[in-house]
Amino acid sequence: DTQTLSTHAPPMQYGEGVIFENRLYSMVQTIPIPKEGEPDRMVPNPEEFNQQLLTSMTFRIDGSMYESKSMPVQYTFDPDKNRLGQYTFDRIYQNDGLTVEPLEINLGITESFLKVRVDHQQAKFNSSLNATLITKDGKQVPITPFLQKVEGKENIYEGYFRPVYSIPEEVSLEVKNVHLTSGDSFSFNVDLSEINPKVRGNTSVNKKAAEIYNTNVYIEQLNTHGEHGMDVRLGFRPQDFEQPKKLIGISPRQMGSPAFERPKNVHIESDNGKEANVEYGGSEDSAYINVKDSLVQDASNLEITLKNAVFTEQIDQTFEAERK
Incomplete structure (x- = not known):
C-alpha cells in the first residue's frame, strides 16, 4: 500500500550535504513506518522492521516542487x-509539598526523552516545566516545556528533546522551575473605546489590570485584525524577580490532546451582550488572548476572566545522572 510520511529536513546549509560526481548526498529523517490504518504520527513502541519498499521523494528547489521516480529502499528498525x-x-527533590523525581533519560535514534515523577500536595502539576539537559562538555539541550503523561502511571511524565549526537558517560538535568495551578482566577476590563476594530493595527496600552501571586498583570497591547477579531497581549511582571513563586503565561492544557479537547480557560463578556470561552497561550513573561470578532463589534468594554492561572515554583535544582 502507498503511504505518505512526513520527513524532517530543514533547508540545507553549507556543510550538511556532499556533492560527488554531480550528485548531492544528504540525509532526511522520517517517523517510524506505521501499520495499516494508523495515523501519520510518531508511532509509540515501534516494532522490529526489515523490508524493501518502493520510495519516491518530493523536493522543493528554488520554489518549485519535484517528485523523484520510485526506487527500492531498504528500511530497517531494531528496537x-x-x-x-x-x-x-x-536523588529526589522535596520541599513545601512539591516532589520532583527524575527517573531516567533515554537517548535513541528515533526519539530521546526524560522520564520524571512530579507531584504536589496542594496544587496541580500543569504538565510543564523549565528543564535543560547538560552534557559533561557543557552542551545544553532544552527539554520540551510540555510533558506527556505516561498512560497508566500516576504522576509519571515524559519530556522529549532533540537528538544528542555523541553519547556521554555522564549528564546532568537542570530544573529551574515547575509549573502549577491551584485553580485561582483573576478578572480585568479592556477599554475598546479608543480603538477601531475594523482597522488592522497595534495599539500600545501598558495599563496595570490585575495582581496575583505577587505578580502585576499589564495589558500591554491590543492587536486588531479587521474582520478576524483582535488579540489582547498581557505582560506579567513579578514584584521581585528573585521571588520563588510568580504568575506565568503558559496555558493550562494537556499536551498531545486535540484542540477541541483543550480547556478554554478564558471567559470573555462583552458589553454588546455576547460572551465566549476561549483558549490562551504564551510564555513565562506574556500571554495572548484571541477575542472573536462578534465580541468586539459595537462594543466599548470587555470583561475578561482568566481561570486556573498557572504559576511557577522555582527550585533551581541540578540532578546528576549516570549511564547504566
Missing part, C-alpha cells in the same frame, strides 16, 4: 539498537 544510552538518577 534494541534504537537505544543508544540510558541514564538513571539517585
Whole structure:
C-alpha cells in the first residue's frame, strides 16, 4: 500500500550535504513506518522492521516542487539498537509539598526523552516545566516545556528533546522551575473605546489590570485584525524577580490532546451582550488572548476572566545522572 510520511529536513546549509560526481548526498529523517490504518504520527513502541519498499521523494528547489521516480529502499528498525544510552538518577527533590523525581533519560535514534515523577500536595502539576539537559562538555539541550503523561502511571511524565549526537558517560538535568495551578482566577476590563476594530493595527496600552501571586498583570497591547477579531497581549511582571513563586503565561492544557479537547480557560463578556470561552497561550513573561470578532463589534468594554492561572515554583535544582 502507498503511504505518505512526513520527513524532517530543514533547508540545507553549507556543510550538511556532499556533492560527488554531480550528485548531492544528504540525509532526511522520517517517523517510524506505521501499520495499516494508523495515523501519520510518531508511532509509540515501534516494532522490529526489515523490508524493501518502493520510495519516491518530493523536493522543493528554488520554489518549485519535484517528485523523484520510485526506487527500492531498504528500511530497517531494531528496537534494541534504537537505544543508544540510558541514564538513571539517585536523588529526589522535596520541599513545601512539591516532589520532583527524575527517573531516567533515554537517548535513541528515533526519539530521546526524560522520564520524571512530579507531584504536589496542594496544587496541580500543569504538565510543564523549565528543564535543560547538560552534557559533561557543557552542551545544553532544552527539554520540551510540555510533558506527556505516561498512560497508566500516576504522576509519571515524559519530556522529549532533540537528538544528542555523541553519547556521554555522564549528564546532568537542570530544573529551574515547575509549573502549577491551584485553580485561582483573576478578572480585568479592556477599554475598546479608543480603538477601531475594523482597522488592522497595534495599539500600545501598558495599563496595570490585575495582581496575583505577587505578580502585576499589564495589558500591554491590543492587536486588531479587521474582520478576524483582535488579540489582547498581557505582560506579567513579578514584584521581585528573585521571588520563588510568580504568575506565568503558559496555558493550562494537556499536551498531545486535540484542540477541541483543550480547556478554554478564558471567559470573555462583552458589553454588546455576547460572551465566549476561549483558549490562551504564551510564555513565562506574556500571554495572548484571541477575542472573536462578534465580541468586539459595537462594543466599548470587555470583561475578561482568566481561570486556573498557572504559576511557577522555582527550585533551581541540578540532578546528576549516570549511564547504566
